[in-house]
Amino acid sequence: MVKLSRRETLVLAVGTTVLSVFPNGQRAQAGSREAADLIGKFTGGKTAQKGKVAIELPEIAENGGNVPLAISVDAPMAADNYVSEVVVVAEHNPAPEVVKFDFTPMSGKAAVTTRIRLAQSQNVVVVAKTSKGEFFTSQRFVKVTVGGCGG
């Protein structure tokens, strides 16, 4: 047990209050750093080229709890050159990682449609990895009217 002096206790109390007054701002910032870390981990530090990834998302999502998302990657799905993985990152969600898809040459095409949750208006980033170790990325901004994470 660490003993706290009266002064330290006071500082702690103030700190906690500041945190609880601005929880959103704090979380939003942390979220975007976390998102960058996630992408960095996925690409192994490589820079993903812009393009080749088409993202379909509504410009304005009325219900953040159910946002339709369609992704397709413009790449061949041949045995020796195909899109192997696709990650979806929502920069300002409490947990930015949304989903990771694995494809194989048997997928025929690297395309998928699903429904995601967005906590607030933000960028949705998609990064695709090919079997040759190339990375492609695109992003779309979505304005969210009502957040979808049950804040």
Added chain:
Amino acid sequence: MAEGPRLKVPTTAKKGEVVEIKTLILHAMESGQRKNEFGTIIPRKIINKFTCTFNGKPVFTANMEPAIAANPFFQFYAKVEESGTFKFSWTDDDGTVTTAERKIAVG
């Protein structure tokens, strides 16, 4: 608990055709972020993995986080070269696995 998956898979296809598959399973996908009326966090309980294989070979996998909406839905594709069976599986956080399969005749 996940309930009866709904699937849309063609029953016939031409050799080498890329077919469209749609799947949906009923599941609340409790995110672990929400609080109940007493202010305690409702524990996370989601389907964290969906897989589709054809004749035992992987076709498509989704590794899900809580940001996938309730009743996870996926539309994806598969290239079929021969007749066979699609197998689908959904894995819950609690370890429960729900499975389904569909046959396709390729000619």
